[in-house]
Amino acid sequence: MKIRPDLKTMIDPYSGHEYVVIPPIIPDVAIIHATKGDRFGGVTTLSMRNDRLLARAAKKTVAVIEELLEPDEVLPGHSEVYVAPVHIDAVVHAPRGAHPTGCPGKYDVDGAHINAYMTAAKDEKSFRQYLDTYIYGPKDHNDYLKKVGLGAYGK
Amino acid sequence: MENKAIDPAVRMIVAISKILKNGEWVATGTLSPIPVAGCLLAKHTHAPDITSIFFGDPADRMADGLFELFGLVQKGKIDVFFLSGAQIDQQGNINLICIGDYERPKVRLPGGAASNMLYAMSGRTILFTTTHTKNLFVQQADFVNATAYDGAVTTPWRRGGLSHVVTPLCIMKFDTQIKKIVLDSVFPGISVDTVAENTGFDLGIGKRTIPTVEPVHEEELRILREVVAKEMRNIYPLFTEKLWG
Numbered sequence: 001m002k003i004r005p006d007l008k009t010m011i012d013p014y015s016g017h018e019y020v021v022i023p024p025i026i027p028d029v030a031i032i033h034a035t036k037g038d039r040f041g042g043v044t045t046l047s048m049r050n051d052r053l054l055a056r057a058a059k060k061t062v063a064v065i066e067e068l069l070e071p072d073e074v075l076p077g078h079s080e081v082y083v084a085p086v087h088i089d090a091v092v093h094a095p096r097g098a099h100p101t102g103c104p105g106k107y108d109v110d111g112a113h114i115n116a117y118m119t120a121a122k123d124e125k126s127f128r129q130y131l132d133t134y135i136y137g138p139k140d141h142n143d144y145l146k147k148v149g150l151g152a153y154g155k
Numbered sequence: 156m157e158n159k160a161i162d163p164a165v166r167m168i169v170a171i172s173k174i175l176k177n178g179e180w181v182a183t184g185t186l187s188p189i190p191v192a193g194c195l196l197a198k199h200t201h202a203p204d205i206t207s208i209f210f211g212d213p214a215d216r217m218a219d220g221l222f223e224l225f226g227l228v229q230k231g232k233i234d235v236f237f238l239s240g241a242q243i244d245q246q247g248n249i250n251l252i253c254i255g256d257y258e259r260p261k262v263r264l265p266g267g268a269a270s271n272m273l274y275a276m277s278g279r280t281i282l283f284t285t286t287h288t289k290n291l292f293v294q295q296a297d298f299v300n301a302t303a304y305d306g307a308v309t310t311p312w313r314r315g316g317l318s319h320v321v322t323p324l325c326i327m328k329f330d331t332q333i334k335k336i337v338l339d340s341v342f343p344g345i346s347v348d349t350v351a352e353n354t355g356f357d358l359g360i361g362k363r364t365i366p367t368v369e370p371v372h373e374e375e376l377r378i379l380r381e382v383v384a385k386e387m388r389n390i391y392p393l394f395t396e397k398l399w400g
Contacts, residue, residue, distance in 0.1 A: 042216065052218070052219075056223070056226050056227075056230070081218060082216055082218050083218075084215060084216050084217055084218070084223075086180075086206065086208055086215075086217075086227060086232070
């Protein structure tokens with residue numbers, strides 16, 4: 001409360017305890033990473049990431065999917081949940097789309113790349129160079145994957 | 156040619172389909188086969204871009220059930236919702252709680268089931284009933300659990316309210332000026348007098364001539380039989396079988 005004087009408190013009318021009350025977060029756009037998806041927006045995501053809650057809260061949601069399948073094939077696997085098309089506004093098919101972070105069950109975090117990013121982010125000039133090489137430079141997602149030394153699947 | 160053999164439910168389905176507009180997000184709750192059929196018919200005729208969410212439809216794959224559907228309504232995603240009531244009064248109030256005195260009810264009804272939130276937070280609400288009697292359409296409901304508009308008490312979260320009432324006899328509309336339900340049109344073969352005799356409140360006709368709804372087209376019947384029936388069977392098997400075998 002000392003560093004967030006904007007927050008307010010309320011008395012729980014049932015218990016009489018005082019609680020800090022946080023207003024709901026309503027993102028304009030949520031971008032979630034999905035393991036599987038179809039072109040109508042039905043997707044599966046990792047349950048621990050609360051992506052369905054995020055999609056339900058946001059005004060618009062974009063799902064980046066690893067694998068594009070027919071609707072009947074989009075079934076939640078172990079530790080996955082299904083997010084219905086009504087919650088998704090756009091689907092982007094981008095295998096390895098979570099790079100340089102990982103997608104559990106599909107591929108691991110690219111630690112070397114993240115280290116390179118951290119080094120580059122230390123000063124303006126090398127950061128600019130990083131952006132030019134990996135963000136502005138590649139003509140599309142596949143080109144990006146080539147630049148970072150990956151195929152769509154498998155290093 | 157007047158198609159007298161048409162089931163009143165089919166007339167209602169066709170009427171509901173015509174009230175829905177292309178591009179709208181339409182949702183239905185429990186026990187709503189007529190709205191589901193109306194929505195599917197609209198999708199296969201003038202409104203292919205309707206997004207529909209039918210509670211209980213396995214195809215929707217709503218993992219959190221009503222919680223997920225209610226969330227969509229609260230978020231403002233749903234343009235049209237359908238409700239009904241054991242009593243509907245002139246102001247569009249609905250009663251799903253009890254008939255008679257609350258303490259000593261004649262009939263204890265299933266309960267509101269979020270209908271007040273849905274009535275207030277959907278873009279607009281269409282009421283539908285499977286009968287049309289004086290016991291249903293009453294001057295004042297014995298218990299009001301959901302209101303059609305903001306009266307003396309305002310609900311800051313209100314987004315919409317009552318637009319139409321579709322019954323086996325007629326289509327009524329909510330007049331937002333006088334905040335009352337008024338008669339809009341009658342189904343073929345039904346007279347305005349018949350509607351008046353079976354309604355417990357004044358229909359606000361005044362000097363208006365009440366038109367008769369256009370007869371159901373052969374093409375609409377074909378789509379219902381061949382396309383809509385197939386899509387509905389998983390959601391409302393008994394209703395589908397009763398109407399289309």
